[in-house]
Amino acid sequence: xxxxxxxxxxxxxxxxxxxxxxxxxxxxxxxxxxxxxxxxxxxxxxxxxxxxxxxxxxxxxxxxxxxxxxxxxxxxxxxxxxxxxxxxxxxxxxxxxxxxxxxxxxxxxxxxxxxxxxxxxxxxxxxxxxxxxxxxxxxxxxxxxxxxxxxxxxxxxxxxxxxxxxxxxxxxxxxxxxxxxxxxxxxxxxxxxxxxxxxxxxxxxxxxxxxxxxxxxxxxxxxxxxxxxxxxxxxxxxxxxxxxxxxxxxxxxxxxxxxxxxxxxxxxxxxxxxxxxxxxxxxxxxxxxxxxxxxxxxxx
Numbered sequence: 001x002x003x004x005x006x007x008x009x010x011x012x013x014x015x016x017x018x019x020x021x022x023x024x025x026x027x028x029x030x031x032x033x034x035x036x037x038x039x040x041x042x043x044x045x046x047x048x049x050x051x052x053x054x055x056x057x058x059x060x061x062x063x064x065x066x067x068x069x070x071x072x073x074x075x076x077x078x079x080x081x082x083x084x085x086x087x088x089x090x091x092x093x094x095x096x097x098x099x100x101x102x103x104x105x106x107x108x109x110x111x112x113x114x115x116x117x118x119x120x121x122x123x124x125x126x127x128x129x130x131x132x133x134x135x136x137x138x139x140x141x142x143x144x145x146x147x148x149x150x151x152x153x154x155x156x157x158x159x160x161x162x163x164x165x166x167x168x169x170x171x172x173x174x175x176x177x178x179x180x181x182x183x184x185x186x187x188x189x190x191x192x193x194x195x196x197x198x199x200x201x202x203x204x205x206x207x208x209x210x211x212x213x214x215x216x217x218x219x220x221x222x223x224x225x226x227x228x229x230x231x232x233x234x235x236x237x238x239x240x241x242x243x244x245x246x247x248x249x250x251x252x253x254x255x256x257x258x259x260x261x262x263x264x265x266x267x268x269x270x271x272x273x274x275x276x277x278x279x280x281x282x283x284x285x286x287x288x289x290x291x292x293x294x295x296x297x298x299x300x
Contacts, residue, residue, distance in 0.1 A: 029070040032061065043069055098148050101125070104140045112294060116142055133250060162188050164197040169210075172229060176237040182244070185292050186251065187237055189285045190258065199229045211236025251289075255282045 030038040030050065043050065050066050101116040103125060113125035122133040123142070162185065163170055173191070177184030194212035195201035207214050209232035218226045221235040240254060246262060247253035247270065256272040257265045259281045264273040272282055 030061065031067045031070065032065055033067045034065075043071070100146050100148055102143045102146045103134075104143065105134075105138055106140050111290060112146070112148065116144070118142075133252070164188070164191070166197070169197065169229060169233075172233050176233050179234075180237050180241040182237060182241060186285075186289060187233070187240070189288050189292075190236075190240070190255070191233070193281065193285055199227055199232065208232075209236075211239075213239075252282050252286060255285055 028040050028043045030040060030043065032038070050061050050063055050069070100112040100114070103111040103113060103116060103123060105111070111125060115126040117124045118136065119133075121136045123136050123139050124133040164173070173187050174184045176182075177187055191197060191210050194207075195210050197210065199210050201210070201212065202208050203212060205214075208218070208226045210229055211232050213221070213223065213226055213232060213236055215226060217239065218232075218235060221238060223231045223235045225231055240258060243254035243257045243262060244251070247257065247265070252272060253265055253270060256278050260273050260275055260278040264275070264278075265271070268274065272279060
């Protein structure tokens, strides 16, 4: 759609959405350069941001705002010895299991997927309704039929719930997802990335509204008032559906096209264009989506 940065918003974005639960852990400490200290149950780094979780709230600071991070000792993970014959953990939680295909990436990261396949030097994987591919050269190995065991209470608490802070907008996202057969979580994450849920947002290149539509694109989609939340979200979701169909359901390519334009994706052989902004954009949303899917899967 365009290559641009969204109009600047405060770096600390409160999200009640992707619940990455870790029961019974002590707090980490984020020490900010302004003297403030924030306790968090989980801290991780993505790009130029430091993300943290406090219960059901996830937020971030710019890396430059953080003086240091003090990590607590992690609570011991549940082991087979902590599960009783009745299928309960030591603290009485019922245990649940699921089977995944695990992609072990070079560098130590891993992806637990519902399905994995290989084709022409690429590795494809599916998470819920989302499917995409990564370069086979980035994969160390693939392990199929991996059984993951977790406390049921953790799985229940980790169920996917999100909020923009406005119930009407939450319902609009859910409605648009159902209307165009797109996971509403993906719409939520794009909207968060594009506008931070500000319907008046305007980027430096003129993209506008919740889904940051360029005026020309909005006109082609029949939008009359580009800042109207209903029209903007409907058109942005419809455009995303078009991109998903254009790239055969590959979410990463659809995201790249949403950020940089479908022409740029085509120019580079139907691959993510080598633009730093676009690559970071795709990685942030992809990572957040995978975390959300992992948190939500066991509730179903």
